[in-house]
Amino acid sequence: MQQLIFFIRKYKYFLYFLLLQIIAFSLTINNHSFHKSKFVSSANYITGGINNKTSSISEYLNLKSENTILVEENKQLKNKVEKLLFSIKNPVTSPLKDTLNPLLQFEYVNGKTIANEYSKTYNYLTINRGKNHGIKPEMAVVNSKGIIGITDYSSNKYSRVQSILNKNSKINAKFKNSDHFGTLTWNAKDYNIVQLEDIPRQAVYKTGDTIITGGKSTIFPEGILIGTILENLESASALNVINIKLFNDMSNIGPIYTIKNFDKEEIENLETNFNE
Amino acid sequence: MNKLFNNILLFFFLFLLQVLILNNIQLFDYVNPYLYIVFIFVYPYDKSKFSLLSFSFLLGLFIDFFSNSGGIHASASLFIAFIRLYVFKIVFQKTEADFDFFSLNEEPFGKIFNYTVILTIIHHFILFSLINFSFHNFPNVITDTLFSSVFTLLLYFLGSFIFSRKQS
Known part of the structure; x- marks a missing residue:
């Protein structure tokens, strides 16, 4: 003793x-393990509050470029409205849906990023929307240019987002012009370039083709923009990997939208019950 | 008492400087200065060794909170706080008895340079290895360590030059 x-x-x-x-x-x-890192995170009360203050200052400095992005988005939305109005005026006979109960599958919640990182191997963003706004873990985060990440932990007012620039990130993606799909990952080398893996060999593609989300997961709706094919990395090997240049500039992200999927639980229940 | 207050002020100054300003500097996209370790260089040498360990651990942990990085800054800054004593003995050729009268400003520049370079490179190497968390991109760790160390040291020497001139 x-x-x-x-x-x-x-x-x-x-x-x-x-x-x-x-x-x-x-x-x-x-x-480094998903869903466990709750203690040290930028989504708690103090860190979220300070980040919020600083981002409101830098937001003011970025007003001009934000305006041009918003105008661009408005233009796209107006075009879509016009298209829809046109299709209402000129009805095409289509299979009838349940018009009395038109259930929405997705709802968008707007917000903004208050902290962003892109130069590490495991990158996270912080957004100023949390449990009070209905944000839960595993919801999609996008902006007008395309995909950003998945929420991974929310406090009452803030949430932390696992960026697509995170080695843990795996997202279902497909080609815009065919239905072949693969998994979107990141090799931590360049923040403008992500990788699409496990593509079926019979898929035909060329440089410049657009990649969108696949809609096979319950998180992302189908058709959210990701990027364009840059070049083929290892076409000869069994791992069919292609480099994809993102539409988004991940170092410069302001306003974002979080996507709620109302059918998520239903789909997941169905899949787990079916597997048993 | 006044000295303790100064240290706490320095602690929060470096913490806010790192979190609010330096973390947003991404020179050439990847090079980032980590100036907060200056706290460990200038922390009084006559104080208890335990308080230095505790303070550097807390400083690292606070910075981790803001960069979503678990405990990597805490781990790296704790490590150089631990080896500070041994590096000090080797570089300055002094024993613990000299601590009471020691002041970093009165030493020749060459020795201070060696001392800070050794601690900075060790800190940055641990930091980037833990950020990377695998042996996969090892060459990246080395280049990041070198470039960021140069940037950090440049800022430190500029800062110490400016502030020491003011006092004399």
């Missing part, structure tokens, strides 16, 4: 260092 006390006394400096280092390491390791 005396030996033990003597040992602790002699090495107390090193033991204290070891204790703190173990805490730091366990926090680091926890941070």
Whole structure:
């Protein structure tokens, strides 16, 4: 016993260092597993509040470029409205839907990013929407130019978003002109370029083709823009991997939309019951 | 008492500087200065070793909160706080008895340079290895360490030059 006390006394400096280092390491390791990193995150009350203040300053400086983006988006939306009005005026006989109960599948919640990172291997964003606005983990985050990420943890007012520039990120994506689909990942090299993996070999594609989300997952609706094919990485090997240039500039993200999927639980229930 | 207050002020100054300004600097897209480790260089040498460990751990942890990085800054800054004593003994050729009268400003520039370069490179190397968290992109870790170290040290020497001139 005396030996033990003597040992602790002699090495107390090193033991204290070891204790703190173990805490730091366990926090680091926890941070790398999805849905566990709740303690050290930029979505809590203090960090969210400070980030919110600073982003409201930088937001003011970016007003001009934000305006042009909004005008661009307005233009697209107006075009869509015109198309819909046209189809209402000129009805085509189509299979009747249940018009009394037109259930929406998706709802968009607007918000803005208050912190953004893109130069690490595991990148996260923070947005100023949380549980109070109906945000839950595993909801899609997009902006007018395309895909951004998936929410992974929300506090009352803020949420943390796992960016597509995160090595843990895996998203179902497909070609716009065919229905062959693959998995969207990131190799942590360039923040403008992501990778599409596991593409069927019979898929035909060329440089410049558009890639969109596949709608096979319950998170992203089908048809959200991702990017264009840059070049073929390893066409000869079994891993069919292509480089994709994102439409979004991930270093410059302001307003975003979070997408709620009302049918998510239903689809997931169906799939789990079916598997059993 | 006044000294303790100064240290706490320095702690929060470096913390806010790092989180609000320096974390947003991405020179050439990837190079980022981590100036907060200056706290560990200038923390008084006559104070208890335990308080230095605790303070550097907390400083790292606070910065982790803002960059969603688990405990990597805490881990790296804790490590250089731990080895500070040993590097100090080797570089300045002094023992613990000299701590009471030691001041970083009165040492020759060459020794200060060696001392800060060693600690900065070790800190950045641990930091980028943990950020990467695999052996996959190892060359990237080395280049990131070198470039960011140069940037951090440049800022530190500029800052110390400006502030030490003011005092004399």
